Amino acid sequence: MGGMVLVAGVLAGCGGSAEPAAAPSTAAGVGTVTTAADGVQEITLQTQDDYVFTPARFTVAPGRVRLTVKNVAKQTTHNFLFTPGGGPATIDPEISLLAPGQDATIDFEVTAAGNYRFECSFHTQLGQVGTMTVSG
Numbered sequence: 001m002g003g004m005v006l007v008a009g010v011l012a013g014c015g016g017s018a019e020p021a022a023a024p025s026t027a028a029g030v031g032t033v034t035t036a037a038d039g040v041q042e043i044t045l046q047t048q049d050d051y052v053f054t055p056a057r058f059t060v061a062p063g064r065v066r067l068t069v070k071n072v073a074k075q076t077t078h079n080f081l082f083t084p085g086g087g088p089a090t091i092d093p094e095i096s097l098l099a100p101g102q103d104a105t106i107d108f109e110v111t112a113a114g115n116y117r118f119e120c121s122f123h124t125q126l127g128q129v130g131t132m133t134v135s136g
Helices: 002-022
Strands: 041-047 057-060 063-071 078-082 095-098 103-110 114-119 129-134
Touching (some): 041 078
Antiparallel strands (some): 063 103
């Protein structure tokens, strides 16, 4: 009987994790590209327990970019990197580990126009990927 209780708890846990996916709470300023006083384009992405980036797509102009990822998950650790070979040029800076409740920022420069794929390498098989477009 103890096993049945455990199974019920696991099912309840799965149902509970689906709720945030249905109505994610997005922090203020997430997904909006702005230009800082120093001329750097700034964008904040959010990730949570449902294995998605919010937003999964955004567009910047060629130049300097300051990208922040906020992990608002309760349980899931993520990372952020530009997929090797997933764009017209290599973008090396990455966020190697982002525990629940943490945020981190990377700065980089883009000059080649096109689509740059990014991912959480822990969860690519669950579809945690996105695209940054650099306008031409």
